[in-house]
Amino acid sequence: MSPIESFFESSVRTATPLLLAALGEMVVERAGIINIGLEGLIIGGAFGALLGATHGGVAVGFSAAICVGIALALLFYLFVDLIGTDQIVTGTAVTILALGATGALYRVWYGSSGAALSIATSAPVAIPWLASIPIIGPALFRQPTTTYLCYALVPVTWWWMNRTHSGLALRAIGESPHAAVVSGVRVSRYRLAAMCFSGALAGLAGGTLVLAQVGTFAEGMSAGRGFIAIAAVVLGRWNPLGVAGAALLFGAATALQFWIQALGLRVPYQAVLALPYALTLAALAGVAGRVNAPAALGRPLAPDATSS
Amino acid sequence: MIASGPTASPARIPRSVIIVTAIAITLAVFLLLLAVSGGNVGVAARAMGRGAFGSRYALFSATLVRAVPLILTGLAVAWAFSAGVFNIGVEGQFLVGASAATATALAFPSGGLLSLAAAMVAGATAGAAWAGIAAWLRVRFAVLEVISTIMLNFLALQLLSYLVHGPLGDPGGIYPQSPALPSSMWLPRIIPNTRLHLGFVIALIACASAWFVKTRTAAGFRLRLVGANPHAARIAGRVSVERVTTTAFLVSGGIAGLAGAVEVTGVTYALYESISPGYGYTAIAVALLANLNPAAVIVSGVGFGALEAGAAAMQRDAGVPIVVASVVEALIILVLATAQRRRWFADDSVIVTAVASPESA
Numbered sequence: 046m047s048p049i050e051s052f053f054e055s056s057v058r059t060a061t062p063l064l065l066a067a068l069g070e071m072v073v074e075r076a077g078i079i080n081i082g083l084e085g086l087i088i089g090g091a092f093g094a095l096l097g098a099t100h101g102g103v104a105v106g107f108s109a110a111i112c113v114g115i116a117l118a119l120l121f122y123l124f125v126d127l128i129g130t131d132q133i134v135t136g137t138a139v140t141i142l143a144l145g146a147t148g149a150l151y152r153v154w155y156g157s158s159g160a161a162l163s164i165a166t167s168a169p170v171a172i173p174w175l176a177s178i179p180i181i182g183p184a185l186f187r188q189p190t191t192t193y194l195c196y197a198l199v200p201v202t203w204w205w206m207n208r209t210h211s212g213l214a215l216r217a218i219g220e221s222p223h224a225a226v227v228s229g230v231r232v233s234r235y236r237l238a239a240m241c242f243s244g245a246l247a248g249l250a251g252g253t254l255v256l257a258q259v260g261t262f263a264e265g266m267s268a269g270r271g272f273i274a275i276a277a278v279v280l281g282r283w284n285p286l287g288v289a290g291a292a293l294l295f296g297a298a299t300a301l302q303f304w305i306q307a308l309g310l311r312v313p314y315q316a317v318l319a320l321p322y323a324l325t326l327a328a329l330a331g332v333a334g335r336v337n338a339p340a341a342l343g344r345p346l347a348p349d350a351t352s353s
Numbered sequence: 354m355i356a357s358g359p360t361a362s363p364a365r366i367p368r369s370v371i372i373v374t375a376i377a378i379t380l381a382v383f384l385l386l387l388a389v390s391g392g393n394v395g396v397a398a399r400a401m402g403r404g405a406f407g408s409r410y411a412l413f414s415a416t417l418v419r420a421v422p423l424i425l426t427g428l429a430v431a432w433a434f435s436a437g438v439f440n441i442g443v444e445g446q447f448l449v450g451a452s453a454a455t456a457t458a459l460a461f462p463s464g465g466l467l468s469l470a471a472a473m474v475a476g477a478t479a480g481a482a483w484a485g486i487a488a489w490l491r492v493r494f495a496v497l498e499v500i501s502t503i504m505l506n507f508l509a510l511q512l513l514s515y516l517v518h519g520p521l522g523d524p525g526g527i528y529p530q531s532p533a534l535p536s537s538m539w540l541p542r543i544i545p546n547t548r549l550h551l552g553f554v555i556a557l558i559a560c561a562s563a564w565f566v567k568t569r570t571a572a573g574f575r576l577r578l579v580g581a582n583p584h585a586a587r588i589a590g591r592v593s594v595e596r597v598t599t600t601a602f603l604v605s606g607g608i609a610g611l612a613g614a615v616e617v618t619g620v621t622y623a624l625y626e627s628i629s630p631g632y633g634y635t636a637i638a639v640a641l642l643a644n645l646n647p648a649a650v651i652v653s654g655v656g657f658g659a660l661e662a663g664a665a666a667m668q669r670d671a672g673v674p675i676v677v678a679s680v681v682e683a684l685i686i687l688v689l690a691t692a693q694r695r696r697w698f699a700d701d702s703v704i705v706t707a708v709a710s711p712e713s714a
Contacts, residue, residue, distance in 0.1 A: 081499055130690035133439050133499055134641065138686035141634055145679030152674040264676075272503045279497075313519065319511035322504040326486075329501065330494040345694075 048307040053184035055303050058258065060296025061192045062087070062250035066274035067281070067288045068198055069243030074278055075206065076239045077219040077341040081136025082121050083247055084271025085143030090114040090251025092147040095155075095262040098164040098255070106165070107191075107252045114248020115241050117143055122240040125345075126233065132343050140271070148264040155262075167191075167256045189257035191249060195289070198246075203285040215239065219339030222346055232346065247271070269322065276325045280332055283339065291328070298324045368644060375642070375688040383681050387673065397671040404666020405659035413547035415665070418620060420658025422447070422632045424556040425612035427639030427650045427657075428563055429605045435567065435645050436601035437580040442487055442502025443609040444633025445509030446480035450610025451617045452516055453479030455531050455624040458538040458617070459521070469538055473555075473614045480610015481603045483509065488602035492595050498602070506633070514626050521624060530625035540619040552615035556654070559608060563647035576601055609633065631679065635661070638682040641689050657682070 070083050080086075090110040097109030121139050124130045167189050175186040206212040215235050217225045222232050250270070255262050273295050280294075281287030302317040387394050405416050426443045433440035440446075454476035461468040487505055490496035514529075516522070523532040540551040567573035578586040579597045586592040612632070621628055639657050643649035664678040 124687060124690065128691050129694040130687070131693070134637075134686060134690045137441065137634075137637055138683045138690065141637075141679050141686070142683030145676045145683060148676035149674040149680065152676070156674075269503060269507050272500055276500050276504075279500075313515050315511040315515040315518070319508050322507040322511075325504045326490065326496075326501055326508075329496040330490055 048304065050180060050183050051307070052297075052300055052304045053181060054187065055300035056293060056297040057184045057188060057192060058296070059299045060292045061189065061195060062253045062258070063270055063274050063277060063295055064195050064199075064289055064292035065191065065246045065250040065253065066271060067277040067292050068195075068202055068285060069246030070275055071278045071281070071283055071285065071288050072202065072206075072215070073236070073239045073243045074342055075219045075283060075339055076215050076236050077222060077339055077344065077346075078125065078236060078240070079132055079136070079275075079343045080118070080121055080139075080240075080243065081133055081275070082117065082139030082143070082271075083136075083243075083274055084267050084269065085136075085140035086114045086117045086121075086244055086247035087251040087254070087271050087274075088147050088265070088267040089117045089143040090248030091255045091262055091266055092151065092251070093248060094252035094255040095151075095164060098166075102165045103167045103256055106256050107167075107249065110248040110252030110255075111245045112248065114246070114251065115244035118240045118244025118247070122237060126236055129345055131345070144265060144267075147262075151262060151264060162261050164256075164261065166260045169257075189253060191253045191257060194249075199285045199289045206285070211235075216339070219341055222341055222344075236346075250274075273321060273325050276329055279338070280328045282332070282337070294328070295321050295324065371689070371692040372642065375685055375692065378688050379681055379684040382684055383677070386677075386680070393671060397667050397673050400667045400670035401663035403663075404670075405663035410547065411662065411666075413544055413549045415662035416655065416659045417553060418548050418550070418658075419661050420655040421550075421552045421556050421619065422612045422616050422629070423635055423639050423657050423661075424651055424654030425552075425559060425615065426609055426632045426636035427643065427654050428556075428560055428647055429608035429612065430633075430636045430640035431643060431645040431647060431650055432563060432567075432576075432608065433601055433605035434640060435580045436576050436598050437583060438491075438598050438602050438605065439499045440484065440487070440502055440602060440605045441499055441637070442484060442505045442633070443605070443636050444629060444631065445502065445506035446483045446606040446609035447613040447616075447629050447633050448506075448509040448513050449483045450476035450480040450613030451624055451628055452513055452521070452613070453610070454614030454617050455534070456516075456521060458534050459532065462535045462538060465537060469540070469618065472538065472618055473611060476614025476617075477607040477611040480613065481607035483610070484602050484606020488599045488606075491602070492599055510626070513624070513628075517625055523623075528625065531623050534618065534622045538618055539622060540615065548620070550619035552619040555611070555615055557651060559611070560647045560651050563608075567647055609636075630661075635679070635682055638686050641686055641693075 066083055066087055070080060073080055090113050093113030094106040094110040098106030117139060121135060124135045125132050169187050169189055170193070172186040176182050178186070206216060214225065214230045217228070217230060218232050218235055225232055251267065254266060259266065274292070277288055277291035277295060280291035281289070298321040301320060302314070305312060305317055384394055384398070387397055404411055406412055426447060429443045429446070430440060454472040457472040457475040458468060461471060464471065483505060484502075487498050487501040490501050491498050517529045517531055521531045523530060526532070542548065542550050543554065567576060575586070575590070575592050575597050578590050578592060579594050583594045587594050616628065617624060635657055639650060639653045642653040642656070660681060661678050664675045667673045668675040
């Protein structure tokens with residue numbers, strides 16, 4: 046592959062877990078929940094993938110990643126909607142919990158043995174003919190399976206949110222849970238379903254990191270991706286297509302390090318590693334004043350909404 | 354915090370009961386986790402107790418030394434949260450504070466106490482400036498500070514890595530770290546034959562001052578007012594919410610930067626990448642356990658200092674990884690969040706009480 050081809054290829058590859066996590070977060074935010082614990086869901090999914098892949102291969106790894114992601118999402122949901130705790134504080138706790146628990150379990154179960162290094166991984170799947178298109182072929186059509194899942198998820202979530210009754214109900218909840226309740230929407234069910242969807246995708250994002258990118262697990266390997274994904278939701282204006290574009294932008298910023306290496310530029314490597322984070326800040330400042338967040342985002346549900 | 358007053362709602366459980374329950378639940382869950390994961394609960398618990406309080410060394414050289422950065426960073430979080438500012442970036446502000454203090458101390462090694470004071474000021478200023486980026490983004494562009502401060506944490510980590518590999522690195526050293534500070538730049542020890550340093554006193558003074566400002570001055574009242582309900586503060590109290598939150602953000606960052614400066618001059622005597630084992634994140638638990646009260650931060654800081662010192666001993670003696678301490682922290686946050694549900698922020702019923710009787714708050 047030429048440098049430009051491998052740059053595009055790694056952009057899409059690194060964007061994949063970001064997009065998965067961001068699509069899930071977008072859906073829960075549309076229902077009025079901001080889950081700062083997304084980072085925790087991703088690292089949980091990553092550890093689940095390691096655990097599953099150690100004992101049963103790639104498919105089991107992805108399934109375990111999804112299960113851990115959903116479990117952590119349900120924990121968050123339990124506290125935020127059923128108990129009524131503050132969303133930001135709870136999300137922070139979920140992240141700290143997942144980072145600590147995965148770190149501890151990793152050291153106990155994998156610490157001295159090299160088992161984590163020899164897990165089955167998911168190789169990229171090249172789509173015949175399409176993958177050999179110059180420049181964009183490898184980027185779009187020689188990717189892990191989860192990338193192809195993204196291709197389907199982006200239009201499907203767009204269609205669902207904008208063209209179906211239930212999608213409209215979800216968006217109504219994010220704008221005004223009270224009005225949604227009055228209109229007969231079962232707010233709790235929607236929020237629970239949205240959290241499960243988000244948990245599954247965030248878990249899958251962690252699974253993609255382990256099984257299709259790094260090939261093993263490392264403590265804290267989520268490295269802020271959950272927070273970057275939340276930024277991608279803002280940048281993409283809570284719209285699947287926009288979110289996909291934002292995720293791709295952050296993927297490209299990360300992939301730039303391979304590009305810079307290929308060109309042999311003399312830049313401190315820390316500056317390259319810092320780029321996605323700096324870009325996130327710049328991007329958030331750039332969309333200022335032009336974003337319309339769901340009106341009820343981050344607000345606790347009133348008792349009348351929880352009872353439905 | 355205003356919301357905790359008995360006038361806010363008559364049927365509340367006393368604060369002390371909540372805290373004791375939180376700690377009890379957390380310890381129970383923690384011991385259960387230990388048992389489930391196959392650890393020897395007895396050995397682990399004994400190691401933990403010994404490591405935290407078991408000897409003069411454990412208390413003064415482990416627990417209290419560990420408590421100093423936790424008290425200061427906990428105070429930083431408490432101050433920001435009190436104004437409704439979610440400064441999750443205390444970790445990054447700590448790191449830039451430590452870097453600036455190291456640079457200052459290495460640049461002016463022969464200035465005695467003056468240089469030491471300059472290092473503290475440099476640390477606090479750098480921390481405030483780092484927080485200032487997020488504060489500016491919040492005021493100017495309405496960027497959610499939760500995201501921006503986390504991004505700034507990662508940026509601070511890369512900046513620190515660059516510094517110790519380059520400009521601040523020890524030219525003759527093997528490891529990526531700064532040269533050791535000259536002993537004239539060390540904070541003096543305050544108890545003979547222990548590692549407890551002057552930073553402990555600095556932390557106590559900081560908490561006492563913060564407590565005084567928060568509870569006994571008009572500025573402190575505005576801070577609590579804005580934290581409880583910015584909307585009401587703007588309309589009923591005619592308070593400039595932006596000014597109050599920005600100031601709180603800068604003060605919070607300044608305290609976090611000071612914590613970094615104190616750690617470098619009091620404990621590590623050199624700058625390196627892993628200088629903070631996540632103090633800025635533990636600080637959130639410290640602040641919440643203290644109910645955002647600056648005086649109570651001292652107690653909860655020492656408590657978490659004991660937890661971390663004990664966890665370190667547990668890792669040595671019982672083979673339980675030290676990161677389980679963060680599981681305990683997360684559990685404490687969740688239990689406290691449960692006790693505080695829907696009361697921390699933007700609670701309209703509370704502000705009425707606060708406005709009606711400022712003295713009671």
